[in-house]
Amino acid sequence: MQIRKLSLYNFRNFKKCNLNFSTDPDKNFTIVLGQNTFGKTTLVKSFIWCLYRTNLFEDKSLLNADVADSMFPNNTETVKVELELEHKGFSYKITTKEVYSKNYNGNLSVSTKAFTSIIKIDGENAIPVPQSRVEEEIDSILRPELKEYFFFDGETNTIETISSKKSLTTAVTNILGLNHIEQIRDYYDPRKNESVTSYLRKELVTVDDSALDNLNEELNRLTEAKETCLRDIKETKEEIERLETQKQEASDQLDANKDVEEDQKEKKRLEKEIADAKEEKERSFSRLIQMINGSNALLKILFADSFLKFNLEDLKDQSTFQSENSYKGITEDAVNDLIAAGRCICGAEIKNGNDAYRHLIQAREHMEPHDYGKYISDFESAEKSNVYGSQTSLDNILKEAGRIKDLIALIDDNNERLKTIRERIQGRADVGEIQRRLNDIIYQIGVQTGLLKRLQEKDLPNYNALIDEINSKIERASIKNEANEFTQMCIDYATNIYELADRKINKSKIEIREKLQEEVGSIFKSMYHGNRKIEIDEYFKATPVVDKTGQDKKLDKSTGLGTVVNYSFVAGLMNLAKQSIINDDEMENSEDYNDTYPLVMDAPFSNTDDEHIKNICNSLPNFCDQIVMFVMKKDFNYAANSIAHKIGKMYRLVKVSETEANIELMED
Amino acid sequence: MSMFKSQIKFTGKHAIILQKYCKDKGTEQDLSFNVSNNSGEEKTVYLFDTRISCYMVAAMLGILNKKTAEIDNNKNITTVANIFAEVLEKNRKNLERIYHHMILTEDNSLSPDAKIKNAFSIIPDEKCDEEQHKLENYVRGGLEILDEMFSNCKSYEDICNAMFDLRDMLSLEEE
Numbered sequence: 001m002q003i004r005k006l007s008l009y010n011f012r013n014f015k016k017c018n019l020n021f022s023t024d025p026d027k028n029f030t031i032v033l034g035q036n037t038f039g040k041t042t043l044v045k046s047f048i049w050c051l052y053r054t055n056l057f058e059d060k061s062l063l064n065a066d067v068a069d070s071m072f073p074n075n076t077e078t079v080k081v082e083l084e085l086e087h088k089g090f091s092y093k094i095t096t097k098e099v100y101s102k103n104y105n106g107n108l109s110v111s112t113k114a115f116t117s118i119i120k121i122d123g124e125n126a127i128p129v130p131q132s133r134v135e136e137e138i139d140s141i142l143r144p145e146l147k148e149y150f151f152f153d154g155e156t157n158t159i160e161t162i163s164s165k166k167s168l169t170t171a172v173t174n175i176l177g178l179n180h181i182e183q184i185r186d187y188y189d190p191r192k193n194e195s196v197t198s199y200l201r202k203e204l205v206t207v208d209d210s211a212l213d214n215l216n217e218e219l220n221r222l223t224e225a226k227e228t229c230l231r232d233i234k235e236t237k238e239e240i241e242r243l244e245t246q247k248q249e250a251s252d253q254l255d256a257n258k259d260v261e262e263d264q265k266e267k268k269r270l271e272k273e274i275a276d277a278k279e280e281k282e283r284s285f286s287r288l289i290q291m292i293n294g295s296n297a298l299l300k301i302l303f304a305d306s307f308l309k310f311n312l313e314d315l316k317d318q319s320t321f322q323s324e325n326s327y328k329g330i331t332e333d334a335v336n337d338l339i340a341a342g343r344c345i346c347g348a349e350i351k352n353g354n355d356a357y358r359h360l361i362q363a364r365e366h367m368e369p370h371d372y373g374k375y376i377s378d379f380e381s382a383e384k385s386n387v388y389g390s391q392t393s394l395d396n397i398l399k400e401a402g403r404i405k406d407l408i409a410l411i412d413d414n415n416e417r418l419k420t421i422r423e424r425i426q427g428r429a430d431v432g433e434i435q436r437r438l439n440d441i442i443y444q445i446g447v448q449t450g451l452l453k454r455l456q457e458k459d460l461p462n463y464n465a466l467i468d469e470i471n472s473k474i475e476r477a478s479i480k481n482e483a484n485e486f487t488q489m490c491i492d493y494a495t496n497i498y499e500l501a502d503r504k505i506n507k508s509k510i511e512i513r514e515k516l517q518e519e520v521g522s523i524f525k526s527m528y529h530g531n532r533k534i535e536i537d538e539y540f541k542a543t544p545v546v547d548k549t550g551q552d553k554k555l556d557k558s559t560g561l562g563t564v565v566n567y568s569f570v571a572g573l574m575n576l577a578k579q580s581i582i583n584d585d586e587m588e589n590s591e592d593y594n595d596t597y598p599l600v601m602d603a604p605f606s607n608t609d610d611e612h613i614k615n616i617c618n619s620l621p622n623f624c625d626q627i628v629m630f631v632m633k634k635d636f637n638y639a640a641n642s643i644a645h646k647i648g649k650m651y652r653l654v655k656v657s658e659t660e661a662n663i664e665l666m667e668d
Numbered sequence: 669m670s671m672f673k674s675q676i677k678f679t680g681k682h683a684i685i686l687q688k689y690c691k692d693k694g695t696e697q698d699l700s701f702n703v704s705n706n707s708g709e710e711k712t713v714y715l716f717d718t719r720i721s722c723y724m725v726a727a728m729l730g731i732l733n734k735k736t737a738e739i740d741n742n743k744n745i746t747t748v749a750n751i752f753a754e755v756l757e758k759n760r761k762n763l764e765r766i767y768h769h770m771i772l773t774e775d776n777s778l779s780p781d782a783k784i785k786n787a788f789s790i791i792p793d794e795k796c797d798e799e800q801h802k803l804e805n806y807v808r809g810g811l812e813i814l815d816e817m818f819s820n821c822k823s824y825e826d827i828c829n830a831m832f833d834l835r836d837m838l839s840l841e842e843e
Contacts, residue, residue: 278707285705285824288831293717299762301840302728303769309732309839310773318780331790368789372781375788379768391840398835401828408706408825 001087001141001597002626006050009080010064012042012057013661019043020665021598021628022648023086028621029646030628032663033636034653039661040630043653044602047151050081050096052144053114061108063100065659071102076111087141091121094138142597143179152570152601172516172540172573178508185501188494197494203487212477219470226463229455236452243445250438257429263421264431270418274411281407288400297393304390307383316376326366326373335364509538512576516540520572523623527564527615534568542569563608567616570599571623598626605631610638617642670796672756672763676723676804678749678811680740685811686749689715689818690722699747704823713827715818720755726810727766727803731773733837735809736802770803 003021008014021030034040045056055062062079071077082095099112118129118137129137142150173179190197254261292298307313339360342350350356365371425431517536524534524544532544544565574597599620605613617639620627629636650666678686687699691714705711716722730736756763771787778786791799817830 278705281707281824282705285827288828289714292715293721296721296724296762299721299724299728301838302725302732303765305838305840306728306732306769306773310769312769312772315772315780315784319784320781321784328788369785372784372788376784379772379788387840394835394838394840397831401831404824405828408823408828411707 001085003047003083003085003598003600003628004091005082005084006043006046007080007082007084008043008046009082010067010077011046011049011062011079011081012064013039013655013659014042014046014663015064015067015660017661017663019651019663020649021626023626024648025625027646027648028624028626029643029648030626031636031647031650032628032630032653033633033651033666034630035632035655038653038655040653041153041602042661043630043663044151044153044600046081047083047600049114050083050094050116051138051142053096053116054144055114061100062098063108066657068100068102068108071100071108073102073104073106076101085141089122092137092141093119093121095119150570150597150599152566152599152604169539172512173505173509177577178505178512181501181504181508185498185505188498188501190495190498195494195498197491197498200487200491200494204484204491212474215470215474215477219467219474222463222467222470226460226467229459229463233452233455233460236448236455240445240448240452243441243448247438247441247445250434250441253429253434254431254438257431257434260425260428261431261435263425267418267421267425268432270414270421274414274418277407277411277414281404281411284400284404284407288397288404291393291397291400297390297397300386301390301394301397303383304387307387313380313384316373316380319372319376321371321373321376324373324377325363326371326375326377327363328367328374328378331368332364332370335360335367513538513540515576515579516572519575520568523571523575523619524564524568526619527568527612528561529611529615530561532561534565563605564612564616567604567620571620574599575623597624598628599624600628600630602630603632603635604629605635605638608635613638614642621646670791670793671767671800671803672760673753673796674756675753676751676756678751678808679747680742680745681815682737682740682808682811683747683749684745685815686719686722686726687747689814690719691717692719701818701821703821703827706823706825711824715814718755719749719751720759722811722814723751723807724759724762724766726814727807728769728810729813730806730808730810731766731770733809733813734775735813736805737808737812738805739808767799767803770806 002023004023005021006019008017008019010016019030019032022028032040032043042057048054048056049062061068063077064079067077076099079098079100080095082093084091084093086092094116095118096114096116097112098110098114100108101111102108115131116134116138117131118134120127120129120137173182186192187195188197189195190201192198338344339350339357344350344356344360348356350360366373513536517534520536520542521534524532528544532546535543535545537543542565544561577597604616608616613635621643629639631639651663652666654662654664656662684699688701700712701715702710702712716725768787772783774783776783817833818827821827821830
């Protein structure tokens with residue numbers, strides 16, 4: 001950082017003043033001479049107010065008294081301090097204003113509290129910094145805790161003051177670039193309640209692991225079942241493919257044996273026909289035997305044959321027994337017996353001359369042994385009627401016999417044809433067997449296809465649905481668990497970052513301390529004309545101790561000693577900052593890389609002897625790129641020779657009145 | 669008629685024939701009429717359910733062919749075939765009818781009246797045995813015809829052919 005210009009308007013006793021600072025690297029001193037109460041401290045404090053709106057005055061009213069007095073009721077007046085500086089390649093115009101108003105009672109009050117605006121100039125572009133980012137921008141230029149080191153009040157800022165400040169350690173680490181790492185460490189410090197790590201720990205929730213375990217177990221089971229189902233699907237598909245191949249082969253075989261198929265069909269037909277014929281033959285033969293036996297059919301046939309063969313139907317005609325009145329079954333002797341008995345078997349009296357007697361006498365002539373007409377007549381009749389039936393019976397028998405013979409012939413014929421076919425198809429593929437095999441394959445394809453359909457359309461979707469359901473449940477349960485896992489992972493990560501940063505800081509602090517010890521010690525040695533040395537403790541507190549006696553007793557410090565120690569410390573600090581003690585890859589080329597700072601000192605040589613003044617003035621330019629001194633002339637005289645060649649600009653403060661002062665540029 | 673009142677006994681080859689072709693063998697001897705069924709199987713054929721049926725058919729065959737045969741007293745054949753009296757009685761009508769045919773068809777010089785008278789008159793007791801014997805001669809003759817017809821039958825077909833041969837023997841005409 002390099003300050004270029006300070007402009008004050010109505011600020012305390014400076015109604016309108018501008019102060020341009022030397023930016024010449026070879027002549028980097030800007031001297032502002034002024035007696036006490038001329039406003040030196042006001043000017044230093046104006047820097048603070050402009051950058052941080054911190055009012056270090058006891059009397060908090062900043063408005064110039066004359067201006068305040070001249071205000072009418074309801075009037076407002078503005079206090080303004082404008083600081084132009086350069087930092088990291090940008091030019092800044094930082095303007096802080098505060099508006100005062102006077103009421104009817106003549107009371108002055110702040111109507112608009114101090115507000116700062118910044119114009120950031122990058123080459124030709126002047127960009128107003130948004131109000132919300134003003135503080136951030138200023139912090140990036142110079143953090144507030146560092147202001148007391150670079151805007152040094154020699155009268156009040158003793159080494160004790162500095163070292164007693166709690167923020168010393170922080171300030172040193174800030175200057176030397178550890179602040180970012182410290183911020184990171186603090187950000188992740190698990191001991192801090194507001195840290196990321198603590199926040200993450202609060203995010204951990206209790207999860208019912210057993211329920212989750214059960215769900216995972218079920219998921220595993222379903223996943224395995226699904227895998228099995230997929231395997232089954234694959235195997236079923238392969239099986240279908242295999243069967244299809246077999247089906248094709250069988251079909252091809254059938255096609256190739258089409259002729260055999262015909263023979264096979266014929267063979268089958270013949271075999272059936274033969275079997276049927278055999279069955280029919282048996283039935284027919286049974287019928288034949290039945291016909292022969294049934295109702296003595298054969299006997300009747302023979303009766304008929306005898307009747308015809310021997311012309312027995314002519315017998316009656318050839319005989320004399322023609323009488324239709326002949327009796328059968330009774331003889332003449334039987335009638336004679338009845339006549340002799342005088343009574344018929346019916347009870348009628350048989351008496352010579354009566355009707356019964358005459359009838360019997362007459363009948364005797366028509367019975368045995370005189371008349372067999374009835375016998376022969378009946379015989380003839382019976383035999384005659386038998387002839388027709390017998391002829392039918394014989395026909396039936398012969399028909400049946402013929403049928404049997406036909407069947408036998410058919411069977412023989414078919415057997416012959418069957419034999420021929422068998423001989424023809426012998427050695428050829430059994431088409432029937434192939435067909436049966438093909439039918440079986442087709443059936444198996446149907447079964448496998450059905451199985452595949454079930455697996456693909458029912459089982460697999462069912463498993464997927466169940467798995468999705470379980471996954472949803474797991475997800476719901478796991479969201480907490482995963483969140484915990486993730487949270488824990490973040491906690492671990494944050495803790496690691498914290499530990500890394502902490503180690504880095506601790507290591508760096510040791511290095512800084514050593515370096516600071518070296519730097520400050522060296523500078524102190526160049527400034528101090530006594531036999532003391534500086535000791536830097538772990539808090540970076542600088543303590544002068546006696547050097548040569550070896551006793552290292554801490555001595556009471558004189559104020560002059562304190563001033564030298566102060567400057568040695570600040571110079572050493574700035575030198576280290578310039579040397580980039582934090583040689584960290586992360587910091588290299590970082591925009592957070594600490595730049596150099598000007599040293600603005602008010603009454604720097606108070607309570608300091610001239611040798612120390614000389615030494616300080618000789619040393620400081622080596623460590624500071626820009627030095628602004630607000631000094632009394634008498635104190636400056638001691639330093640003048642040492643720094644005359646280094647003075648770029650010199651001003652003097654002119655007290656116009658008690659309420660007004662001016663700044664005048666002094667000639668070279 | 670006093671004929672057919674006593675058990676009839678057949679011996680010798682006639683007994684064998686009677687047993688062979690009948691179902692009711694009445695003997696423990698394995699006398700079977702076995703033929704091939706023309707399909708490679710052997711079947712036992714029973715031309716007649718009963719011996720009386722066979723007897724009667726044989727009687728008519730003998731009468732028709734005028735073949736008689738005497739009793740076979742071959743002592744080497746122990747087979748006996750009986751027809752019991754009650755069986756004869758049951759079949760009396762046919763038996764008498766057979767007798768009538770036997771008498772009416774006898775080739776002799778008797779007149780028709782005489783034949784008729786002989787056929788239908790009550791046979792005196794003293795003539796029954798003689799007539800019975802005459803009839804049984806025809807039966808035996810008929811059995812031999814029967815055996816001639818069927819003994820060489822080795823198959824169903826042969827039996828059917830035998831039926832056709834029988835037809836050829838007969839005077840009945842097919843319709």
